[in-house]
Amino acid sequence: MSSLVDRFIRYVKIDTQSAEGQNCVPSTPCQHDLAKVLGEELRSLGLSDVTVTENAYVCATLPANCEGAPAIGFCAHIDTALEVTGKNVKPRLVENYDGGDVVLNAAENVVLSPKVFPELNDHKGETLIVTDGTTLLGADDKAGVAEIMTAVEHMVRHPEFKHGKIVVCFCPDEEIGHGAKFWDLEKYGADFAYTVDGGGTGTFSYETFNAAQAHVKIKGVAVHPGTAKNKMINAAMVAMEFAASLPPAETPPHTELYEGYYHMTGIAGGVEEAEMTYIIRDHDTAKFEARKEHFQLLVRQLNERWGRELAELEMHDQYYNMAVPLQKRMDIVNTALKAYEMAGVTPKIIAARGGTDGSQLSFRGLLTPNLFIGGYNCHGKYEYAVVGAMEKCVKVILNIVQLYAEGKQVK
Numbered sequence: 001m002s003s004l005v006d007r008f009i010r011y012v013k014i015d016t017q018s019a020e021g022q023n024c025v026p027s028t029p030c031q032h033d034l035a036k037v038l039g040e041e042l043r044s045l046g047l048s049d050v051t052v053t054e055n056a057y058v059c060a061t062l063p064a065n066c067e068g069a070p071a072i073g074f075c076a077h078i079d080t081a082l083e084v085t086g087k088n089v090k091p092r093l094v095e096n097y098d099g100g101d102v103v104l105n106a107a108e109n110v111v112l113s114p115k116v117f118p119e120l121n122d123h124k125g126e127t128l129i130v131t132d133g134t135t136l137l138g139a140d141d142k143a144g145v146a147e148i149m150t151a152v153e154h155m156v157r158h159p160e161f162k163h164g165k166i167v168v169c170f171c172p173d174e175e176i177g178h179g180a181k182f183w184d185l186e187k188y189g190a191d192f193a194y195t196v197d198g199g200g201t202g203t204f205s206y207e208t209f210n211a212a213q214a215h216v217k218i219k220g221v222a223v224h225p226g227t228a229k230n231k232m233i234n235a236a237m238v239a240m241e242f243a244a245s246l247p248p249a250e251t252p253p254h255t256e257l258y259e260g261y262y263h264m265t266g267i268a269g270g271v272e273e274a275e276m277t278y279i280i281r282d283h284d285t286a287k288f289e290a291r292k293e294h295f296q297l298l299v300r301q302l303n304e305r306w307g308r309e310l311a312e313l314e315m316h317d318q319y320y321n322m323a324v325p326l327q328k329r330m331d332i333v334n335t336a337l338k339a340y341e342m343a344g345v346t347p348k349i350i351a352a353r354g355g356t357d358g359s360q361l362s363f364r365g366l367l368t369p370n371l372f373i374g375g376y377n378c379h380g381k382y383e384y385a386v387v388g389a390m391e392k393c394v395k396v397i398l399n400i401v402q403l404y405a406e407g408k409q410v411k
Helices: 003-012 031-044 118-123 139-157 235-245 285-306 330-342 357-363 387-405
Strands: 048-052 058-062 072-077 092-094 102-105 110-112 128-130 166-171 192-196 203-207 210-219 261-269 273-282 311-319 348-351 384-386
Touching: 003 031, 003 128, 003 139, 003 387, 031 048, 031 058, 031 139, 031 166, 058 139, 072 139, 072 357, 072 387, 102 128, 139 166, 139 192, 139 384, 139 387, 192 330, 192 357, 192 387, 203 330, 210 235, 210 285, 235 261, 235 273, 235 285, 273 285, 285 311, 311 357, 330 387, 384 387
Parallel strands: 072 166, 072 192, 203 348
Antiparallel strands: 048 058, 058 166, 092 128, 102 110, 128 384, 210 273, 210 311, 261 273
């Protein structure tokens, strides 16, 4: 088993699922477990300034072995998504995939099928890493972690490979919008960086959503149902009323490409109180602001209809479209695309319908587009990774470093 695959399998077996609604970073203590492992691994490779912070950020530097090359950062996140459990992950290798159905869990009839996921047809003859049908895999983003670590190991083991200063950062809580928020850029700064947190083979993103989160709390009036006429206000029913006021066509199941949306990520409550959590997304800055204003308007209109302040809104921005600041340094984009071609990978430039740590970093001054990881169907039990694609990602990382070290970056 290659060191890349071995690393990946070790990492995904460590539960690092993050959690909403926590007032601490990391949001779950289990993220410290992987952070400690990664810190020790970086130390064993001989990197400098290895730090594992109390917030589970893992940072390190590989000093330059040539002059004139820029300092390049590589970043991935250690937490996994909230939708499906990441505990007790049991990864399985499917070697020489034959193009048919892969039974993940016979007892629960969980089948990874090209009829449902046609991109599987692109991977005939390759090695897949799949789940047992009860958990997610964690390729998002432990594939990225393993790929960065493997690329760094190559640079360490091959001193003839010329490189500038390399900065590595593994972050917690990306899945809940925190990610690289507490990356100490003063201590572990770079001239620019790349997140390794994309999707399937060849995907490349330097555009992301603008993102906000909204929390709506409804205060009801609880009265015995037998004497409730003209007195009771059922908070759960009011919450449903608010949800129905949002445009149904502007939700994730009905949007694609550059279309923005409103998405309810959680709802809970009863007669006395109900709460809803939404995320608001749009690539276009003006449309993003308009969406937030419309959301606020709907809350005001709800209160006006009821003649009282039933609904309370808390809203905050999470990240912004990094395409805006990246326009100043398109060599960072173009050199990465050249690195793809050198690795035999056809670039697929996509406007990410999500965010990465690079969204935050770019607006903090560290321009950071996003490389692919070779993972598919993230955030669910049908998630899988393609070993060959992961290996090509490692090559892309090394190619980027090489192009800048040799002064062959593409303007």
